[in-house]
Amino acid sequence: MRTVTVVGASLAGLYAARALRSQGFDGRLVIVGDECHRPYDRPPLSKDFLRGTTGQDGLALADAEEVAELDAEWLLGTRAAALDAGGRSVTLENGRSLATDGVVIATGATPRRLPGPELAGVHTLRSLDDAQALRDDLAGGPVRVVVIGGGFIGAEVASSCAALGHDVTVVEAAPLPLLPQLGEEMAGVCAKLHGDHGVTLVTGTGVAALRGESGGRVTGVELADGRVLPADTVVVGIGVRPNTDWLAGSGLPLDDGVVCDAGCVTALPHVVAVGDVARVDGSRTEHWTSATEQAATAVHNLLAGETLLAHRTVPYFWSDQYGVRIQFAGRRLPTDTVRVLDGSPEDRSFLATYERDGRTTAVLALNRPRPFMKARRELMRSAQPVAS
Structure with a gap:
């Protein structure tokens, strides 16, 4: 291979680029990213960054020296629009076509949103820009924050908002947050963390609608059981969907992610996928550790032209709350x-x-x-x- 294109300039994409160089690839390396930022660490966004104890510089995953050593062509602030897997090219949204011998798909995932009109004060938290917008929204003093979704992102945001002195309510449709992951007994233990720190936890009901005039600011959250929670700021943390829209028509099998074998290899040996977008051997894992561990295996098989190495590991996640x-x-x-x-x-x-x-x-x-x-x-x- 003379050219490899990594589509996705976040954690998984950076680790794939590192693996390419460490495994001996000395050809042209192109890294495409839809954000204007170089790779940064996402976990602190809902914690230290949101609380203001860490700035943007503290999130960087690669310093200037490593960026130079990677010797990559960085195409930031532009999205990939299409993949011609057979013709081996990636088309960007600006119309530019990149000829390539191999492709690493690392386009991650996008937060799910609630239906309804656009309202000021309603946030999701996935990117640095998302986190900055939420931080700015909270900077004016104590406000009423409603967090929709009691998973990891929701709980961490609630924890940070409580630490900043805001009035926080978490709404979780399931009987307990983290119930599928931990089971009833241990999910109950973790759920009590909210109450221990003055956060109201509302479970067993979903959200019917967000209140507020179209084009204006959110004023409340209407629950499925008829209650209305007053809200100045709302954070929606109801999961993500993999970023695969740009792969429509590529010929690659898509099923809640890019379908890969146990070695992160797609139906075409010169295309691999890693991170949140990859459905590896039947499962898709949205955690930091998976994004980093899959890269070495995927690159090994990409450079070999076939699946020689399988990614076998134990799922692992962590969360810092209160x-x-x-x-x-x-x-x-x-x-x-x-x-x-x-x-x-x-x-x-x-x-x-x-x-x-x-x-x-x-x-x-x-x-x-x-x-x-x-x-x-x-x-x-x-x-x-x-x-x-």
């Missing part, structure tokens, strides 16, 4: 039994395992980072990438 670090690794089923090994849920500091048929399937920790990492390593021993 001064508590929540860490989870593994694959749990609703029938798994949870057992606390160390610490106490009442103290919001413990290590717990999920067990099935006498073996550990997943591990959860609140503020127990060292024991957790040891338990995670044990889970990963049988799931490392293997050469074929």
Whole structure:
């Protein structure tokens, strides 16, 4: 390969670029990104950046020296509009066509939005610009914030807003936030963090509509059960959808992401996908660790022209809420039994395992980072990438 184009200039795209150079690719490297910013770290957006304790410079994932060493052609502030997989070219929204021998798809995902008119004060949080807009909106003093969705982003935003002195309410349609991920008992433990810090948690009801005049500012959130929550600022955290629209007509199979084999390789060996947009071996994982780990495997197979390496790992995520670090690794089923090994849920500091048929399937920790990492390593021993 003489030219490889990485479409997506965020975490997964940067790691793919690094892997290309570290694995010996010395040809032309093109990195296309729809944002004007070079790759930056997203997890702090809902935490340190939103609270104002970290600035934009503190988010950078690559310094000037590394950018120079990558020796890449950066095309930022422009979207990819189409992929001619057979003809090996990427068309940009400005009409420019990039001839390429290999493609890494790392276009990530876009936040889902609520239907209805555009209202000022309604935010999603995915990009640096999103976070800056929300931070600016909160800067005028204490306001009533309603966070729709009690998942990781929603809970972290609620935590940050509470720390800034705002009146915060979290609305979660499920009986408990994080119920599918953690199960009822442990989800209940994490849900109590909101109340511990003065945040109102409303569960078991969805959102019917946002109140406010079209073109004006949001004034409230109407719930499915008829209640109306007054709101000056609303943050919508109801999940994301993979950015695959630009791949329509490319011939690549799409199914809630770009369909890949276990080596992150698509139906065409010169096209691989990594990160939130990639559906690898039947599943799509929207976590920081997956985006970084998949890149080396995908690039190895891209340069080989076939799948020689499989990406096998244990799913892992973490979330920082109200001064508590929540860490989870593994694959749990609703029938798994949870057992606390160390610490106490009442103290919001413990290590717990999920067990099935006498073996550990997943591990959860609140503020127990060292024991957790040891338990995670044990889970990963049988799931490392293997050469074929």
